[in-house]
Amino acid sequence: MDIRHATHPDEIAHMSDEQLRARFVISDLFVPGSLKLVYSHEDRMVLGGASPLPGAALDLETPAELRADYFCQRRELAVTGLGGHGTVVVDGTRYPLGHMDALYIGRGAREISFEADIEGTRFFLSSAVSGEAHSTTLIPKAEALTTETGEVEHANRRIVRKHIHEDGVRSSQLVLGITAPETGSVWNSMPPHTHDRRTEVYAYFDLDENERVFHFMGLPGQTRHVLLKDGDVVISPAWSMHFGVGTTNYSFLWVMAGENQSFADMDQITVPQI
Numbered sequence: 001m002d003i004r005h006a007t008h009p010d011e012i013a014h015m016s017d018e019q020l021r022a023r024f025v026i027s028d029l030f031v032p033g034s035l036k037l038v039y040s041h042e043d044r045m046v047l048g049g050a051s052p053l054p055g056a057a058l059d060l061e062t063p064a065e066l067r068a069d070y071f072c073q074r075r076e077l078a079v080t081g082l083g084g085h086g087t088v089v090v091d092g093t094r095y096p097l098g099h100m101d102a103l104y105i106g107r108g109a110r111e112i113s114f115e116a117d118i119e120g121t122r123f124f125l126s127s128a129v130s131g132e133a134h135s136t137t138l139i140p141k142a143e144a145l146t147t148e149t150g151e152v153e154h155a156n157r158r159i160v161r162k163h164i165h166e167d168g169v170r171s172s173q174l175v176l177g178i179t180a181p182e183t184g185s186v187w188n189s190m191p192p193h194t195h196d197r198r199t200e201v202y203a204y205f206d207l208d209e210n211e212r213v214f215h216f217m218g219l220p221g222q223t224r225h226v227l228l229k230d231g232d233v234v235i236s237p238a239w240s241m242h243f244g245v246g247t248t249n250y251s252f253l254w255v256m257a258g259e260n261q262s263f264a265d266m267d268q269i270t271v272p273q274i
């Protein structure tokens with residue numbers, strides 16, 4: 001399993017672009033017919049991509065680094081459909097998962113596998129350490145808590161869907177949703193924020209292959225950026241801003257883990273402070 005170590009804020013200003021990507025960006029997570037996992041020491045999140053082919057299920061194995069008998073022995077897991085549609089099988093129960101549907105899998109689930117109905121099926125995996133078992137629950141896109149935010153004048157009008165959150169499907173640490181800027185809007189999470197109590201991961205998808213997202217990170221006043229393509233994932237340490245602008249429309253999954261699960265617990269940063 002690829003391991004990403006935690007980063008002190010003093011380090012980021014001196015990193016080369018290559019070092020920045022090696023520490024924070026996960027590319028090529030979705031390889032047809034394979035399952036890939038990355039361990040981040042930022043709040044001990046595990047991130048992954050499962051890209052099964054029709055007729056060839058993929059089993060979630062337990063990487064040696066977890067020193068666990070099975071993946072969810074001490075962990076909870078969210079599986080989100082970011083392309084195609086298929087089924088996630090959890091201890092014999094079958095959960096159909098389509099585009100932007102999410103499945104929360106509680107601590108204690110033993111056997112997990114992924115099946116595709118069509119080529120191009122991609123499941124994004126995010127996991128955090130879990131202190132207690134919460135119920136495994138399917139959250140279809142249509143049942144996510146949906147709000148609209150932003151303004152056309154700021155090119156940041158967007159739909160925010162919350163799948164796993166304090167007022168909905170419960171978890172130990174994970175808070176997860178999907179945000180989609182509306183047509184003509186390209187900025188996400190603008191004006192930006194930090195939340196020193198939680199790490200956040202963004203996974204960009206539904207982006208045409210010739211388009212890109214400029215994702216910004218770092219401390220206010222010391223902004224760095226990484227250029228991301230469809231399917232790329234970026235890890236934001238708790239101290240880091242995290243916001244982006246696309247060359248066109250896109251969607252992104254956001255998932256957090258850490259000290260609390262309060263979505264509203266953000267320290268807002270004004271545009272001049274960036």
Ligand SMILES: O=C(O)C(=O)C[C@H](O)C(=O)CO
Pocket residue numbers: 158160177178179188189190195200242254
């Ligand atoms: O576009 C947005 O704003 C977001 O989706 C914000 C993310 O949910 C986030 O960064 C929460 O901390």
